[in-house]
Amino acid sequence: MLFVVVDLEFHSELAASFPTDKRCWMVHTEDRETWPSADGKKSGVSRGRQNTAQVRLRTLVLIRWIAIFGQLAAILIVEFGFGWVLPLNAALAAIAASAVLNLTMAFRHPMRGRLSEWEAAAYLAFDVLQLAALLYLTGGLGNPFALLFLGPVTVSATVLSRAATAMLSVLAISCASVLAFNHLPLPWAEGGLYLPVFYVVGLWVAVAVGTLFLAGYISSVAAEGRRMSDALTAIQLALAREQQLSAVGGLAAAAAHELGSPLATIAVTAKELEREIPDVSEFSEDVRILRLEVDRCRDILAELGRSPKLADSAEPFATALLSDVAAAAAARHRADGITLEMVATGLDESPEPLAARSPELLHGLGNVIQNSVQFATACVSVDISWDEREARVEVRDDGPGFSPAVLDRIGEP
The missing domain is CATH 3.30.565 (Heat Shock Protein 90)
Incomplete structure (x- = not known):
């Protein structure tokens, strides 16, 4: 059916x-x-x-490699450059976990492939948790690199939906809340560095407000950009379709013009045969059908040759x-x-x-x-x-x- x-x-x-x-x-x-x-x-x-956001795996893998090398450099400089003691093995293990995940994703999926929205969100959520683990080992919110909580949220706000961005924002603020008062000491010279409680609360407020502001603002700007891009794509498709229709219309008009002469010859021949062949002949019905079909073809060609763009809308x-x-x-x-x-x-x-x-x-x-x-x-x-x-x-x-x-x-x- x-x-x-x-x-x-x-x-x-x-x-x-x-x-x-x-x-x-x-x-x-x-x-x-x-x-x-x-x-x-x-x-x-x-x-x-409804379009679901898709992110190229290669983009997230590249961003994570940059983060891995940056984290590794910071850990090694603090440990061996400044000579400040920190839990090196645990910090290296957290960085290694991120590298292993990067290698696993690179080998299991084609680099030019795309992740679905929630796969990319889970990927970024791991980055938030891995950063939280490193900050726990290196001073919590007192660590200047605590502002990196804004990174995964910014990436999500740019390419993912508001729901995924909201989930990552809640996760980042929750991790910051835990790290505000639960962390190992900040690596420092002998005697250590202790930050006032109000200053730590101020850092937490800064991270939370920055996360919410960037999530809302960048998400709105990115959504507007996507709408403009979708509108431009729709216009381009409409123009391309109109060009195709114009080309087909021109081809139909040309075909109607070229076929008009031989069809007219066939029509004249069919009429002559209809007059010459007696009605009692076994071929009379076939000739009549032939003439009717020729007339039908002429009507079709006449319509094909009529351009709708040149037609008078006042008719x-x-x-x-x-x-x-x-x-x-x-x-x-x-x-x-x-x-x-x-x-x-x-x-x-x-x-x-x-x-x-x-x-x-x-x-x-x-x-x-x-x-x-x-x-x-x-x-x-x-x-x-x-x-x-x-x-x-x-x-x-x-x-x-x-x-x-x-x-x-x-x-x-």
């Missing part, structure tokens, strides 16, 4: 075809059982799914109700023994949208309906529905449907 949906949404991509600023958005084919009715419980149209029949356009597209494809039903239904109080009688729309819908008529057993239904936001044309038939191998390739050029 074939079930095809043509979804017409309120966009400006094909304004020439839809004066009401709608466009032919998507065509899907699927077995009827997998597509529910229009009761709103399940959508029969493939919507644009009385330049636009029509969507149901009338669908009926015009289906008119040529009615067949004996197949019932073709058309139903138009408004889902709200909005009026039925108007659509231009463009060759692209007529032939696009006509091809879908023709396919259903050819493979239907007894019935083909064309359901037109609309609301304030979108219009939908659904073509169903009771035929066998596409095989799984064909379904996987539908939509490919």
